[in-house]
Amino acid sequence: MAIGNAWVGTILRVDLSAGTIAKEPLNMQDAHDYVGARGLGTKYYCNEVDPKIDPFSPENKLIFMTGALTGTFAPSAGRYEVVSKSPLTGTIGAANSGGHFGPELKYAGYDGIIFEGRADHPVYLYVNDDVVELRDASHLWGKNVHEATDLLEAEVGKFRIATIAPSGENGVLFAGVMNDKNRAAGRGGMGAVMGSKNLKAVVVRGTGSVKVAHSQGFLEESMKSRTILREHPVCGTGLAAYGTEILVNIINEVGGLPKNNGRDGAVFENAYEISGEKLAEGALVKNQGCFGCTIACGRVTKIEPDESEFYGFGEGPEYEAGWSFGADCGIDDIAAVLKANWICNEEGMDPITLGATVACAMELFEAGYIPEDDIGFPLRFGDAAAMVRCVRMTADGEGFGKMLGQGSYRLAEHYGHPELSMSVKKQEMPAYDGRAIQGIALEYATSNRGGCHVRGYMISPEVLGLPVKTDPLITEGKGALLKTFQDLTALCDSTGICLFTTFALGLPELAGLYREAAGTDETDEEILLKGERIWNLEKRFNMAAGVEKDTLPPRLLREELPSGPAKGKVAELQVMLADYYEARGWTAEGDPTDAKFQELRL
Known part of the structure; x- marks a missing residue:
């Protein structure tokens, strides 16, 4: 694989304390091993930041990273990731967003941006292809997302804009980074980290493109995937x-x-x-x-x-x-x-x-x-x-x-x-009760960023029957199944493709798109292994940061549901955890082993 095959090859490094900007080559070995977006952003972060860091310290870093397929013709390939340590949870925080900001950053010639330090006054980053500048944002401080976006567009033109609101400026622990006004890198408080750096916004305009290794093969894989999505009852009808x-x-x-x-x-x-x-x-x-x-x-x-x-x-x-x-x-x-x-x-x-x-x-x-x-x-x-x-x-x-x-x-x-x-x-659990849907309880407990459904969406098999139907009230096999979903999701997030496509697309389609774009001859299983590597890297960071063990609120473990189809049920977490840890090759206490880290080249 080479620069120009999916990746554009350049990282922006912005020192907010010094007011300096540098362009550096993308680490292609890490790009190969961690793909992009969530995986690659996390790898850069873990390489450079002490897990014990105070999220609001100037020594903390904030990373915007695009995916390997972001900005390509792959379906729904508009995602990017914002990575830092979460002030809400203390875990590795990686928040995913769609819209048009991520593709625009790649078209400007950058796979990602690493923000360091803290500006001494509010600033925003201006990116117009090769022209990259820090500009004063004092007039934008205190403005909400829509107001700040409108003011910036009046100032710079029709750029793609990611910004924070006063919630981020004032340290609301779940403040997000908003782009295209209504798209959010929403969970874990990445906007609060951004605000702590006096960074109000990033505005981007790009006139370049993203090249792929095998254009004809990539076109064929993209068209095949688009057809599958269009004909699928969830992706083609229900969600629309x-x-x-x-x-x-x-x-x-x-x-x-x-x-x-x-x-x-x-x-x-x-x-x-x-x-x-x-x-x-x-x-x-x-x-x-x-x-x-x-x-x-x-x-x-x-x-x-x-x-x-x-x-x-x-x-x-x-x-x-x-x-x-x-x-x-x-x-x-x-x-x-x-x-x-x-x-x-x-x-x-x-x-x-x-x-x-x-x-x-x-x-x-x-x-x-x-x-x-x-x-x-x-x-x-x-x-x-x-x-x-x-x-x-x-x-x-x-x-x-x-x-x-x-x-x-x-x-x-x-x-x-x-x-x-x-x-x-x-971090607050989302809209699915783990007593009625056992696999999602296990996902909440084991998620590397706290209570979260989109790191291993067990609702898909347990409720929607995709790709196969499993009984939501049973525990057997849920650990191994969740492990596969988590690894596949880590891969999907890192490609820059929307997770919703995976209601219809599976590993063969994701791996096929990645293979043709990146120019690799890796098998589907070797590509999925990248997702497992990403998951274990996140887990290693959390262990070093002192994050608590995998568990659930007492209500889910002890209070039986009083009514409904799952009446009398609690979340049977311990039996599922044993299955899960065994599937991951970790200890019975939930710790990855040195052998597992060596196997994954961590």
């Missing part, structure tokens, strides 16, 4: 019609939609009112897709002033945001859910963590653990106005919003009940 919110009724029917912070089970009686079907009845304006997208699952939505007090216009929500501001808070008002999500987009906040943190606060309040004076108003499940008010307060850093901005674990710990935080490694 209803977006990811199509999952609301599906997950509710299997008894896996957590309600009221999971306290009252996982069946939400009014689920239809916050579903994709409900959204399509009136609030949906049009679909929206990312670069090279064949699916267009994004939702442009609107509520008129005469329809609700929560009127407005924006994008979303995704299924997880619809759940966090909906069922998890006991709310069945789609307009309130939309309003909360729009605020998150404008203010650069992760709606999964924020919605789940509000739900945690509701339970703490109802149990009498949070005095009303601390909040300023009653905060009960089902109160849509109070929920939206909390979201706004968090964005503004106002009053109780400062506490909400630290996430549910720190909130619940502050009031003496950390067990009421539905989080793993201090």
Whole structure:
């Protein structure tokens, strides 16, 4: 493999403290071993940063990295990754985003950007092909995502822009990096790390292209994959019609939609009112897709002033945001859910963590653990106005919003009940109850970035039956199956292709695209091994950083579901962990061995 085959061959290194910019050759051996985006960004980060680093220290680094296939004709190849140590969890943080920013960075001639140090005043990075400059951003500080983007476009022209909002500037631990206004590298607080460096935005314009090794073979693989996606019932029909919110009724029917912070089970009686079907009845304006997208699952939505007090216009929500501001808070008002999500987009906040943190606060309040004076108003499940008010307060850093901005674990710990935080490694679990869907419980517990569904999406086999149907209530074989899903996802994330394509595309298609683009003769299994290498690299970092062992909140382990198809079930984690650790070739305590590291050339 060579520079010019998938990779463009240059990394930008920006020293914010010194105000200097350098261009350096891409490490091609690491590119071969770690592919790009999540894998390659993590490799660079782990090579250069002490795992014990304070995420907000100037010595910490922040890396933007594109994938090997980002910007190519491969389907939905518009992804890039933002990598640093997460201030929310202390784990390796790698947040993935779509839109058009990633391809534009490669067209400008750069596979990635490494930010070091801290600027002494707000700045943004200007990238226009070969012209790269740090510019003053004092006039942008304090502006939300949409405002800052509009001001920058008026200043520099039609560039692709990634920026943060005041949430990132003020240290909200789940602040994201937003690009194309409504696309988010959303989880783990990468926006807060960016803000700690006084880096407001990155603006990019590129006029180049991305070359592949075997153009004809790559075209054939791309067309084959696009045909598969177009003809697939999920990728070709379901997501296009209803977006990811199509999952609301599906997950509710299997008894896996957590309600009221999971306290009252996982069946939400009014689920239809916050579903994709409900959204399509009136609030949906049009679909929206990312670069090279064949699916267009994004939702442009609107509520008129005469329809609700929560009127407005924006994008979303995704299924997880619809759940966090909906069922998890006991709310069945789609307009309130939309309003909360729009605020998150404008203010650069992760709606999964924020919605789940509000739900945690509701339970703490109802149990009498949070005095009303601390909040300023009653905060009960089902109160849509109070929920939206909390979201706004968090964005503004106002009053109780400062506490909400630290996430549910720190909130619940502050009031003496950390067990009421539905989080793993201090990151909130998303919209699937692990008592009703056993494999996703295992994924939450073992995910290298804390409570997360997209690092090994076990909903695919357990609920959707893709690629094969497994019973969500059984534990047998879930460890080995999850290991495969995690490794494949690490590979997919590192190529720069959207994870949603893997509802239809498997290893043969992903490996075929990578092989033709990179010019390698590696087998499918050798290419999948790169995903396993990435997973173990992340695990090694977390071990060195002192991240807690794999477990779940006590509620999932001890409190039986009170109703629904999974009534009486708890998450049977320990038996699945044993299977998982054996499949990974780790110790019974969950530690990778030296032999495993040597096998993977770590």
